[in-house]
Amino acid sequence: MFRSFLPILSIQRGTVSVHDLKPITALGGTDPRVDTVGSVTLTENPGLALASVAARMGREAACKDHLKSVIGAVPGPGECQLNDPEAGFWMSPDMWMVGAPFDTHEDLASQLKKRFGDTASVTEQTDGWCCFDLRGAGMENVMERLCPINMRAMQTGQAQRTSIDHLGCFVLRRDPADWVRILGPRSSAASLHHALLTAMQSVA
Amino acid sequence: MIINHPLLGPRDSAEFTYMGDARLINRPDWQADDAVAQFTDYGYLRDNPAGAHRELWFHEGGDRSWLVVTRDTTTHEITNVELARDVARAEGRSK
Numbered sequence: 001m002f003r004s005f006l007p008i009l010s011i012q013r014g015t016v017s018v019h020d021l022k023p024i025t026a027l028g029g030t031d032p033r034v035d036t037v038g039s040v041t042l043t044e045n046p047g048l049a050l051a052s053v054a055a056r057m058g059r060e061a062a063c064k065d066h067l068k069s070v071i072g073a074v075p076g077p078g079e080c081q082l083n084d085p086e087a088g089f090w091m092s093p094d095m096w097m098v099g100a101p102f103d104t105h106e107d108l109a110s111q112l113k114k115r116f117g118d119t120a121s122v123t124e125q126t127d128g129w130c131c132f133d134l135r136g137a138g139m140e141n142v143m144e145r146l147c148p149i150n151m152r153a154m155q156t157g158q159a160q161r162t163s164i165d166h167l168g169c170f171v172l173r174r175d176p177a178d179w180v181r182i183l184g185p186r187s188s189a190a191s192l193h194h195a196l197l198t199a200m201q202s203v204a
Numbered sequence: 205m206i207i208n209h210p211l212l213g214p215r216d217s218a219e220f221t222y223m224g225d226a227r228l229i230n231r232p233d234w235q236a237d238d239a240v241a242q243f244t245d246y247g248y249l250r251d252n253p254a255g256a257h258r259e260l261w262f263h264e265g266g267d268r269s270w271l272v273v274t275r276d277t278t279t280h281e282i283t284n285v286e287l288a289r290d291v292a293r294a295e296g297r298s299k
Contacts, residue, residue: 077211077267092267093211093289148216160212163219163265 026130026189035197038204040136042196045181049102050125051109055094059119066116067096080159080172089159089172097125097170130189132196135179138203143180145199147171151180165195207261207273208285219265225250226258226272229288230295254278260288 025046027033032044055063064074071088073081075096080089085105088098100108109124116122134142143151147162149171154160159172169192170183184192205217232242251257254277261271270288275281 078213090267092269093287148218161266161268168265 026186027193028190033193035200037197037200038136039138040134040142040200040203042193042200043133043135044193045131045133047102048099048126048129048131049105049108050097050099050129050183051112052091052123052125053088053096053098053112053116054121054123056118056120060094063094063116063119066119067098070112070115071098075159078158078160080157082157082175089170091161102126128186129183130186130192132182132184132193133179134182134196134200137178139178139180141203142196142199143171145202146195164192167192167195205280205282207271207282209263209266209269209271210285210287210290211269212267215263215266219263220271221262221264223260223262223270226260226288226291228260229272229292256283 022030024030025032025044027044029044032046033042034044035042053063053067067074067088071081071086072083075081075088075090077090077093081087086098086100086108088096091097098108098112105111106126108126109122112120113122140151143149146164147169149160149162151171151173154171154173156173156175156177159170161168161170163169164171164182164184167184167188169185170181172181172183173179174181182192182196206214207217207220209215228246230246232239232246234243236242256274257277258272258274261273263269263271272284272286272288272291273282274284276283
């Protein structure tokens with residue numbers, strides 16, 4: 001491991017100063033990437049805090065009560081509860097993802113853990129995912145080229161996990177219905193962005 | 205091929221991964237006197253039926269659930285799909 005012989009405060013700014021750290025988005029930019037092709041716009045969304053909530057065995061009912069008090073409902077399979085500031089969607093049996101604005105809920109997982117106590121296992125998910133918002137007329141034409149779920153049958157307030165370009169992604173249909181949110185693995189953000197952009201260009 | 209997921213409805217089989225004979229969820233007791241023989245059977249011996257076959261499918265590109273799918277190996281017709289969790293619990297093996 002590299003060790004500097006100098007105390008950290010004596011390292012000059014502009015060389016290797018630790019004070020120059022800047023947050024970057026999943027695609028590596030300082031600002032979120034926005035791409036418009038034809039009538040659809042793809043926006044990188046870095047402002048989302050995420051945490052998963054998995055009910056512990058035998059504590060399912062108590063966990064669901066907490067979940068309802070946080071996001072207003074207990075989403076069933078394939079459902080999404082669009083709510084402010086905390087929202088959530090069903091991930092798998094007895095497991096949900098809760099999302100909230102990063103600016104106000106950076107510590108979402110610890111907030112939820114305090115509330116859920118030992119009724120659920122809460123896992124920080126913010127940095128595991130990248131988020132893209134795809135909006136505009138003809139959004140369905142883009143999505144049907146990307147994944148096997150039936151986007152035209154999907155309603156506002158539904159959420160599905162599916163494969164986009166071999167990546168496991170969550171697809172959430174939002175309000176208004178020409179808006180879909182895609183959560184994909186953050187380490188493959190650029191690959192997912194490439195797939196989305198290629199499909200947008202195929203439609204235009 | 206379409207797999208009718210018990211919770212999510214009909215889903216494209218491209219979202220799933222085949223994980224072998226459904227009997228693989230019946231793992232032998234490692235403390236049994238004949239544990240080595242049981243694990244040898246468990247690890248190596250499979251039936252190869254021409255007809256109905258119970259098998260495990262993992263919904264990898266979906267909700268990550270494990271399913272027990274009854275599929276006809278000669279026609280690919282799927283007659284039953286259950287959550288592996290429910291199958292195990294029905295056999296009293298889930299604590």
